[in-house]
Amino acid sequence: MTDDLRVRAATFGLTPEEFDEVVRRLGRQPNALEAAMFGALWSEHCGYKNSKPLLRRLPTKGPQVIQGPGENAGVVDIGEGWGVAFKMESHNHPSAVEPVQGAATGVGGILRDIFAMGARPFATLNALRFGELGEERNRYLLSGVVHGIALYGNAIGVPTVGGEVEVNACFGENPLVNVMALGLLRHDELQKGTVGAPGNRLFYVGSKTGRDGLGGAVFASADLSGSSSADRPAVQVGDPFMEKLLLEACLEAYGAGLVAGVQDMGAAGLTSSVGEMAHRAGFGVDFHVDKVPTREAGMTPLEVMLSESQERMVVSAAPGKETELLALLAKWELDAVEVATVADHGRFKVFERGELKADLPVAALNEPPEYVREGLEDPRIVAARERDLADLPDLKDPAGALLTLLASPTVASKLPIYRQFDHQVMTNTVVVPGAADAAVLRVKGSRLGVAATVDCNSRYVYLDPELGAMHAVAEAARNLSCVGALPLAVTDNLNFGNPTSPGVYYQLEKAVAGLARACVALDTPVTGGNVSLYNEYAAPDGRRAIHPTPTVGMVGVLADVSCHATQGLKRVGDALVLVGRVAGTLGASEYLHRLHGLEAGAPPPIDLVEEAKVQAVVRGLIADGLCDTAHDASQGGLAVALAEMVLAGGPGSAGLRADLGAGHGAAELLFGEGGARVVLAVTDENVAEAVARCEAVGVPAAVVGRSGGEAFELSAAGKTVKLTVAELRTAHTGTFERALGAKQA
């Protein structure tokens, strides 16, 4: 009997050894419900058992941090008494099985994390990764995920203001859907995910509990396989209208002082939300599972405790305010039921009609074992990184190469995606998607602006996890700086393969080390995030991990939102000032991938001191009104960056003429990547000041060209790219129009 449960515990995500650990901590055998509750909270998704020892290396403190890791979301101070709550979370596995609902509920889940902090959600961004778009299934996943995000975000009325898309064969089976949400709050409006004190009464609020999403936390922590479409019941269905009611009701209840603590029910449902709230408070709960509103009769306590039905919250009422709270929730037509009372016994007791069904120590439940493993880099990746790139054929057709890169999904216009997202609702969107390196929102009633971005070049991380992760942080900070925002803090979403594989563990360990180094250097502490492991795909030589993808979500602040920059050229005759070094490197570049079919070479080296200097000088020029046009050079190098500045100028916009000199090979000059490089468009009267400010801090700066003319004319090392703006635009806009089946604009 006991051995039977020890074996069956695997279906709850517990290994036999973990089951033995449960027995040891309890001092007795658990029953099936208890084992399932342990399994859910000890899953990677809830318990971080493989990643926690590594995550402790991340910097989490700073004067700007109001709330660090451990709550539903981080909170950062943006000044004038305002705070921004923000977090990113993945919905990779659900989206692989059912892209529309998988992505939609991903948006719903992260928004609940934000308003559980007392903040009103005011923007989302997304970082999406798919397999190559030539394959129909990948286009189906892309279209479904975009539709799902639109379905939820548009309906609830939170603008989707930015994001990134990467396409690589490694994401074919297992797309990545990472959603970041931001919310605004006054400092004194901060809420906590706590049960409060003994005697407090806990209320279940929102949708009824169904059998959908059963075991989702375990599902999210298991690798996908051929049988995954049979897992469809583990994917939940979203109801943005219900969430809108929850959102408004919760914010109204906080404002009226009716709430002592609150948390959303995410992965592992009631078990994790109530368990975590009790753990933070250091108390226990007497939970009455039969009180939970269910969608169907006959649900067992185990099913109720583990259901991941969407749009549900746990609210600890402020003592004496229970009746008022219920009246307020009734106004919003929400189901609200008292399900538990807080007790000082430190145990999570589950009763069914008065009968004790589970009796677990809260601490043991919330402190899973931690695994520190030995990492070892896959020799195939070492070989790819060390590949000699000297034998590459010469760049014969630079214009053709530029058009190919502009059509590459990573670079191509995402207009066919973001025009499906309401990016304007709430009337705070100052900089729209596609117009700049980061989104910018105003804070009503102040001069402040909030900027946000999500970034990761997974190929860099694949070829050098530590360096690649540093690049992700540096690029996010650079993107914020290019709109004029001071980078403040980070939320990270670690998407990796199976951590028990030494090759994957190596990537995880090194990537976290890289994040830590760059976040320290750029003064952007990590306030929380999400870990998604077991992301794999079938390769000809067996199952392989996806490109390791530590997506960085970063938030910044503008002291005066009217002083910001965008990337589109605005005037004819502006000087194009390159800040930073002129040449990049070709290792790990988009150019190698798309022109030569190679994912090889070392990513560009990084100098975080220089990075910080370049970013500071760019921010200063924007804040002081000396520059309103800035764009960083990332994938595709300077040629792509300059083309994007033309393309973002709008229809009928002028071209440019620029020369990158002859100090390096044409391919390196045009398409080389890396380093802290930003192109500014500056009016003549400000050029001298802009260059002088750069030189004063030891940052190279040079005028490389001018805006204007009918064509895009770019020279480097004796080669010239000459294309019409229309040719650039056709290459840039066609990729996602075709992929999403939209008509040609």
Added chain:
Amino acid sequence: MVAYRLEMRVAVVTFPGSNCDMDAVHALGVLGAHVWTTWYANDTLTSAGRAPDAVVIPGGFSYGDYLRCGALAARSPVMGAVRAFATAGGPVIGICNGFQVLTEAGLLPGQLVRNAELEFRCEDVHLRVERSDLPFTRRARAGQVLRLPIAHAEGRYFADRETVDRLRGEGRVVFRYVDATGEQTSEANVNGSVDAIAGVVNERGNVLGMMPHPERAVEALLMDDRRSGSDGGREDGRFILGSLLDAALHAR
């Protein structure tokens, strides 16, 4: 900013799933009005015992809109008060979902159906103002081209031929989707509306429904570098909401 000597009073109806109600409140506040929201379960539009001079039915997903958009909202208690306000000649503007609610309530003819391309669209469009003698358009001139954002999946105006002919004949088409030069083209008709109709009024001319969002375009700070170029238009919503406030003052 327009400074009114008399404060204009505007009620914005909030359904449980409205999500542009606070945007309308903010925009009208920027224009100098005194604005309040009215909960859909109320059967009155008044605030502190005082009636509004104008009513806005805002955008959103009024009641989840899993049924037809606006169908449930049109049958809610507050709509009785809106109907009475309109019958008395008070100006009512329904924006986006508010337009859908007004057609479902029978206050405006026609229907808003799924966009021709079947997907949600959020982008700027050009609108030609067909009449400037309405309480919603007096600040504009007939033939003027405005630039306003849309954000909808079900904004394709549809009515039977007879109704459309009547609307045309009576001059009740207030806005049409056009290109930047004011010409009607199939490409400019972003959602495939019949006769490119973007907004219509009732017979009496005091109830307007429109799909584009004027409340999103009253401040130049927002929507920097709109994709359609920097040809101005970031405050074109003022032509409509400002006219509404003028009219409300005039009526008083």
